[in-house]
Amino acid sequence: MLKSIKIPKRLIIKVFVLLMVFYTIFHTTSTSLQNPLINQYKLKVQRQVKLKFRGWYTNLLSTNLKLEEDKNFEKQLNSLLQEKLKNDVNNELWDINPLMELPLDITVPSYFINLLIEKPSYQPFDARFTLSVYLNYLATKNVEKKGVPFHWSDWVDLTKLNKYILSRKNEKPTCKELFDILKNTKLVENSKLFPLEDYCKEDLKFPLGFKVKGFSGPQTIDNHEILSKAHLYLSFPSPYKLIFLTELKGSYEIPVINSQNDLKYSLLNNKMVEKVIKSRPRTNLHDSSSKIKLNPLKAYKDLLKYNPPTNGDKVLKSNKIDIPIESFNVDAEAIKNELSKKRITLKNEIEYLNSLKNSLSMDSPPKFFKETKLLEKNPQKWLGEHYDWRFFNGLTVGKEEQILSLHRLIKNYLNFARQNGLITWIAHGSLLSWYWNGIAFPWDTDIDVQMPIGELHELSRRFNQSLVIENVGDDSKFEFSGMGKYFIDIGSSITHRTKGNGNNNIDGRFIDVDTGLYIDITGLAITDTPAPSRYDYLIDIDEGKREKIREHTDDNGQMDHYVKNEELPAFNCRNNHFNTYEEISPLLLTAVENQLSYVPSNFIMTLNYEYGLNGLIEKNFRDYIYLNNFRIWVKTQDILDYLNNPSKWIQDQEPKNKRVVGAIEKLQINKLNLNDHISLLKDNRIFKEYYKSRFFTKFHQDQLNLLQLNEESTKEFNDLLTTYQKLNGLSKPLRADLFMYNYFKNDRDYDAEINHIIKLNSVYRD
Numbered sequence: 001m002l003k004s005i006k007i008p009k010r011l012i013i014k015v016f017v018l019l020m021v022f023y024t025i026f027h028t029t030s031t032s033l034q035n036p037l038i039n040q041y042k043l044k045v046q047r048q049v050k051l052k053f054r055g056w057y058t059n060l061l062s063t064n065l066k067l068e069e070d071k072n073f074e075k076q077l078n079s080l081l082q083e084k085l086k087n088d089v090n091n092e093l094w095d096i097n098p099l100m101e102l103p104l105d106i107t108v109p110s111y112f113i114n115l116l117i118e119k120p121s122y123q124p125f126d127a128r129f130t131l132s133v134y135l136n137y138l139a140t141k142n143v144e145k146k147g148v149p150f151h152w153s154d155w156v157d158l159t160k161l162n163k164y165i166l167s168r169k170n171e172k173p174t175c176k177e178l179f180d181i182l183k184n185t186k187l188v189e190n191s192k193l194f195p196l197e198d199y200c201k202e203d204l205k206f207p208l209g210f211k212v213k214g215f216s217g218p219q220t221i222d223n224h225e226i227l228s229k230a231h232l233y234l235s236f237p238s239p240y241k242l243i244f245l246t247e248l249k250g251s252y253e254i255p256v257i258n259s260q261n262d263l264k265y266s267l268l269n270n271k272m273v274e275k276v277i278k279s280r281p282r283t284n285l286h287d288s289s290s291k292i293k294l295n296p297l298k299a300y301k302d303l304l305k306y307n308p309p310t311n312g313d314k315v316l317k318s319n320k321i322d323i324p325i326e327s328f329n330v331d332a333e334a335i336k337n338e339l340s341k342k343r344i345t346l347k348n349e350i351e352y353l354n355s356l357k358n359s360l361s362m363d364s365p366p367k368f369f370k371e372t373k374l375l376e377k378n379p380q381k382w383l384g385e386h387y388d389w390r391f392f393n394g395l396t397v398g399k400e401e402q403i404l405s406l407h408r409l410i411k412n413y414l415n416f417a418r419q420n421g422l423i424t425w426i427a428h429g430s431l432l433s434w435y436w437n438g439i440a441f442p443w444d445t446d447i448d449v450q451m452p453i454g455e456l457h458e459l460s461r462r463f464n465q466s467l468v469i470e471n472v473g474d475d476s477k478f479e480f481s482g483m484g485k486y487f488i489d490i491g492s493s494i495t496h497r498t499k500g501n502g503n504n505n506i507d508g509r510f511i512d513v514d515t516g517l518y519i520d521i522t523g524l525a526i527t528d529t530p531a532p533s534r535y536d537y538l539i540d541i542d543e544g545k546r547e548k549i550r551e552h553t554d555d556n557g558q559m560d561h562y563v564k565n566e567e568l569p570a571f572n573c574r575n576n577h578f579n580t581y582e583e584i585s586p587l588l589l590t591a592v593e594n595q596l597s598y599v600p601s602n603f604i605m606t607l608n609y610e611y612g613l614n615g616l617i618e619k620n621f622r623d624y625i626y627l628n629n630f631r632i633w634v635k636t637q638d639i640l641d642y643l644n645n646p647s648k649w650i651q652d653q654e655p656k657n658k659r660v661v662g663a664i665e666k667l668q669i670n671k672l673n674l675n676d677h678i679s680l681l682k683d684n685r686i687f688k689e690y691y692k693s694r695f696f697t698k699f700h701q702d703q704l705n706l707l708q709l710n711e712e713s714t715k716e717f718n719d720l721l722t723t724y725q726k727l728n729g730l731s732k733p734l735r736a737d738l739f740m741y742n743y744f745k746n747d748r749d750y751d752a753e754i755n756h757i758i759k760l761n762s763v764y765r766d
């Protein structure tokens with residue numbers, strides 16, 4: 001039973017007056033169009049007025065409680081937190097519990113220390129162990145030159161393969177037993193299955209009894225999980241290098257010594273653990289009850305202290321970047337010739353040169369990226385598209401894991417790019433969500449970023465096939481940050497800059513190896529693709545440009561679009577998204593999801609072209625609603641259920657009776673008062689979301705308000721950033737680390753797993 005809504009008379013009058021003003025502005029501006037320059041100017045003003053008006057109008061209908069300035073609210077928020085923590089028997093709030101000590105210590109398995117204990121056939125995966133060993137090892141001499149061994153089993157959880165690894169030789173599964181789904185005719189209807197022998201090979205000398213050589217084509221979800229892991233375990237080559245990020249001080253670039261996938265390069269066999277134990281560097285190893293413990297955060301701290309990264313000068317720091325216009329125009333042929341003349345020795349450069357040659361000689365490049373292909377009959381088959389098949393670990397859409405993975409993707413991509421001097425910015429849906437509150441929409445499934453084509457070449461030359469590793473802690477207080485790992489993969493047709501056969505709209509990916517979710521990277525370049533007519537005015541108002549284009553128009557009246565795009569100047573990606581130079585450059589330093597990043601200074605124009613004004617002001621999207629006092633998106637149904645019967649809602653927070661949201665109800669949602677907000681915080685999800693993001697989203701809102709008032713307010717913009725950075729610390733994660741999240745959720749016990757495998761090993765030995 002909804003309370004009926006009374007709209008005050010004063011409000012009606014106010015809205016009416018505003019509508020009149022609005023109408024007048026538009027009526028006059030749209031009828032007096034003569035000079036194109038004035039015309040354009042007016043359009044721009046119009047757009048701004050419209051935006052401001054509509055923002056104003058929608059805000060009229062909602063309350064502005066200024067929660068962050070309300071001492072009483074702050075008090076209630078804190079007592080709510082205390083109360084929640086007291087009742088948190090299941091540790092669901094571990095990531096906002098200030099007293100929580102994270103379980104970062106990890107015991108070195110006994111078989112590394114006691115030579116009498118036989119090593120098992122595999123080592124249970126634990127990110128804490130892998131990172132502790134590698135970070136400790138990095139602190140030893142010359143590792144940056146000599147390189148490190150690598151095997152995927154230390155970096156991705158392959159637990160699902162255990163039963164095959166452990167089974168006896170005569171019990172190993174066959175390819176047919178595992179992956180032949182043809183017999184299930186209903187299931188495979190309409191799907192074009194690949195022949196088994198294309199991707200699976202049996203041989204008892206493989207520890208699984210079979211090997212996955214490559215992409216399988218359409219398969220069931222469960223089979224895809226096995227396929228991706230088996231491929232990582234025995235087939236997928238190592239990355240070319242490992243990039244260990246710090247918080248702000250630059251990164252370590254460590255070459256990998258083996259490209260070959262071989263278990264002798266895994267921590268179990270590569271002697272790194274033994275070396276680390278023996279060298280016992282400094283303080284990070286400590287004995288207690290004769291066990292040796294490692295700790296990735298301590299290892300990180302020691303590394304920074306004793307062996308800080310040396311590329312700190314590459315880190316982008318300025319408040320504003322004027323992008324050199326040449327970086328949108330690359331002569332790949334010239335680069336190829338230059339590199340061919342040089343004697344290059346670095347693996348990355350050799351492979352990049354090969355790729356250039358290959359790309360230049362190809363007419364119609366095949367599709368490079370392969371996503372997890374589900375069966376046509378699967379009602380959720382399109383969800384597979386969001387995962388790179390090689391790292392698929394089950395569907396995460398709609399789950400907490402998804403939100404955590406996407407947050408870390410953007411955190412680490414931005415941090416990686418900035419630390420290595422690569423110019424890039426968020427685009428499309430990611431830019432739109434940033435506009436709202438600085439963080440991704442809860443319904444997002446991927447992230448889009450762009451870079452000038454010149455930077456894409458740089459990224460390929462230096463970092464293609466690298467594994468980027470998150471900074472385990474921050475650089476000053478050494479609080480835990482995270483243990484994410486990301487694979488950089490750039491397509492094989494980088495010299496093709498138009499849509500062509502449409503196979504390769506995306507140039508590169510930054511892939512979370514824990515989930516397979518990714519960031520789409522696209523390069524912008526000048527091409528001969530016709531630009532949208534919305535930019536024609538830039539030519540119309542400039543006699544010089546008109547002349548130049550006329551010179552390059554043939555007798556049949558065909559203009560040269562390359563020349564036109566050069567004159568605009570306007571660039572496009574391979575999916576024909578266009579931007580003018582003016583829309584992008586200069587880039588402004590700001591924060592995205594609490595990470596230092598750059599955004600195009602004229603992002604409003606771009607967002608307006610792509611999403612229209614509604615995208616910028618509509619507070620209802622899909623089944624979510626934007627609560628402007630919390631500055632977060634929450635499930636509309638949750639709020640409706642609350643409004644329906646607040647006291648009942650507070651008691652049980654399980655939404656039951658689903659109803660469609662009506663316009664009147666939406667209005668009322670925006671009218672929630674202070675007490676309503678405090679009640680809503682009883683919900684742990686809403687509480688966490690607000691509690692973790694509130695200072696950042698407030699800062700984001702203040703910054704945007706400044707920019708919208710005055711595009712020239714970059715100084716104030718920067719002051720705000722500096723103040724926020726001092727008070728709250730940019731580059732901290734806003735959300736839990738995925739490994740820790742799973743650790744708490746699944747109640748993991750690494751020591752028990754190790755003991756278990758040691759026992760199993762002695763039982764199962766052939």
Ligand SMILES: *[C@@H]1O[C@H](CO)[C@@H](O)[C@H](O)[C@H]1NC(C)=O
Binds near residue numbers: 352353489
């Ligand atoms: C990136 O590496 C992959 C794998 O070696 C290769 O196929 C691709 O051509 C490379 N891309 C570029 C732009 O070098």
